[in-house]
Amino acid sequence: MTKIFEVIRKPLLTEKGQLLREANIQVFEVAVWASKHQIKEAAELLLQAKVKSIRTVKMPSKSKRLGRWMGTTGSKKKAYIELVEATEAAQ
Template sequence: MTKIFDVIRKPLLTEKGQILREKNIQVFEVATWATKHQIKEAVELLLQSKVKGIRTVRIPSRTKRLGRFVGTSSPRKKAYVELVEGAPASE
């Protein structure tokens, strides 16, 4: 069994995320290998509330440049988790 923090890396605290929190949607950066079922189980254990729906977005790696050195950023995956109305959410 995988651990919660292997699946959920960190919450994403952005302006868009704050607007979505008012609509009861939490945004997390998750592991690229995580499925929606694994994300749902991890969020329900972490936040102690029911999940209504999950949308995931894959962000591919990008080429980064610093002077003459070229590298790539790591690929990421975000999960938009909609919680059930009236369920307690973490602040």
């Protein structure tokens, strides 16, 4: 099994993410190669909660310019992890 922090890189702290936290959905940047099954296992170990569903989004790389030099940012993958409510988990 892969390590938790190889799969889940970091939480994404944005305004949209804060609104989703109220609906019990966490947003994380994950490894591009990670599958939903690997993300679910890592999230359950990290958050100590049952995962209800996972949605993933691949973010393509973008062109960036710094003076006369052109470059690109890396491509990313985000995971929207919906957790089971505490009342649902007790049943």
